[in-house]
Amino acid sequence: MKPSVILYKALPDDLLARLEHHFTVTRVDDLSPETVAQHADAFASAEGLLGSSEKVDSALLEKMPGLRATSTVSVGYDNFDVDALTQRGILLMHTPTVLTETVADTMMTLVLATARRALEVADRVKNGEWTGSIGPDWFGIDVHHKTLGIVGMGRIGLALAQRAHFGFSMPVLYNARSHHREAEERFNARYCDLDTLLAESDFVCVVLPLTEETRHKFGKAQFARMKNSAIFINAGRGPVVDEQALIDALKSGEIHAAGLDVFEQEPLPADSELLKLPNVVALPHIGSATHETRYNMAACAVDNLIDALQGKVEKNCVNPQVLK
Numbered sequence: 001m002k003p004s005v006i007l008y009k010a011l012p013d014d015l016l017a018r019l020e021h022h023f024t025v026t027r028v029d030d031l032s033p034e035t036v037a038q039h040a041d042a043f044a045s046a047e048g049l050l051g052s053s054e055k056v057d058s059a060l061l062e063k064m065p066g067l068r069a070t071s072t073v074s075v076g077y078d079n080f081d082v083d084a085l086t087q088r089g090i091l092l093m094h095t096p097t098v099l100t101e102t103v104a105d106t107m108m109t110l111v112l113a114t115a116r117r118a119l120e121v122a123d124r125v126k127n128g129e130w131t132g133s134i135g136p137d138w139f140g141i142d143v144h145h146k147t148l149g150i151v152g153m154g155r156i157g158l159a160l161a162q163r164a165h166f167g168f169s170m171p172v173l174y175n176a177r178s179h180h181r182e183a184e185e186r187f188n189a190r191y192c193d194l195d196t197l198l199a200e201s202d203f204v205c206v207v208l209p210l211t212e213e214t215r216h217k218f219g220k221a222q223f224a225r226m227k228n229s230a231i232f233i234n235a236g237r238g239p240v241v242d243e244q245a246l247i248d249a250l251k252s253g254e255i256h257a258a259g260l261d262v263f264e265q266e267p268l269p270a271d272s273e274l275l276k277l278p279n280v281v282a283l284p285h286i287g288s289a290t291h292e293t294r295y296n297m298a299a300c301a302v303d304n305l306i307d308a309l310q311g312k313v314e315k316n317c318v319n320p321q322v323l324k
């Protein structure tokens with residue numbers, strides 16, 4: 001008999017077929033208590049779980065006593081209780097690498113869009129305001145040769161450093177828990193403490209995972225250390241930033257602008273003050289959202305679950321200690 005799995009995300013037809021070749025699949029819309037109660041038998045017997053953007057905590061695991069592996073269609077796994085999974089011997093698989101270049105492109109988009117005010121002035125054109133030669137009130141600031149600081153020098157941080165160094169001749173600073181030799185050797189990136197990075201960067205680019213250590217790492221004190229001309233970019237996770245402190249810093253002129261792909265609450269509420277500020281570019285968490293990359297992430301997640309349930313895990317495992 002094939003193992004049973006719960007699927008809580010839509011998949012392209014060919015990937016669904018691949019999953020169904022290996023498993024008996026129960027498709028659900030979400031992991032809410034109501035959905036779990038409605039499909040109680042399927043959850044109770046499932047050995048695998050595949051999807052994204054839903055909380056997987058002890059309360060859910062209680063309802064899934066047969067679970068052996070979870071596979072998320074994302075690299076970030078802050079919505080999983082990793083300790084609870086590990087204690088129960090359940091593998092957590094994720095999708096690093098396949099999205100790295102796409103997310104770095106998104107970050108560069110935010111750098112360019114905020115510095116050159118691309119969305120703001122395009123809206124003015126659409127509103128019929130381009131009626132003569134443009135003046136300084138339409139101008140942006142240069143990106144090339146400015147200093148770009150990266151907080152979170154992992155896979156995506158490194159791909160961003162490559163773009164900044166080779167594409168835009170930007171000196172790169174970074175802060176990390178240890179030196180990143182490859183970033184230093186290939187992209188001339190300079191390690192510095194966070195306060196120095198904040199004080200010297202023209203663009204402060206954050207691509208940190210959300211952990212207890214990184215929650216609200218950026219608040220009033222950090223924005224106060226940045227240049228008044230600095231642009232703040234966040235594509236890691238929203239709660240890494242104290243959003244009210246960011247709004248205050250943008251309103252008071254403490255910093256110049258912000259480009260954001262992630263928010264404390266997603267979807268960002270339509271009445272958020274951020275949306276009223278002309279110096280904010282807000283994207284709907286599209287870091288990895290291209291057709292190619294979203295397909296590759298889904299394929300990676302399907303293969304990860306097959307590998308995990310067949311005992312063939314060699315990569316993409318968050319808690320490999322479960323295997324020992």
Ligand SMILES: NC(=O)C1=CN([C@@H]2O[C@H](COP(=O)(O)OP(=O)(O)OC[C@H]3O[C@@H](n4cnc5c(N)ncnc54)[C@H](O)[C@@H]3O)[C@@H](O)[C@H]2O)C=CC1
Nearest residue numbers: 076103152153154155156176177208209235236261287288
């Ligand atoms: N906006 C979007 O659509 C996307 C957002 N992400 C976010 O980006 C994050 C990073 O992804 P990757 O680069 O693939 O992960 P990674 O694990 O390669 O890089 C994360 C880096 O942050 C560093 N780090 C962790 N805590 C730190 C701290 N307290 N201080 C300084 N550095 C710290 C780690 O040492 C590591 O080098 C993900 O965890 C996810 O939250 C990832 C993909 C898409």
Ligand SMILES: O=C(O)C(=O)CO
Nearest residue numbers: 073074075076287288
């Ligand atoms: O993979 C992630 O962590 C995302 O945020 C979406 O790609």
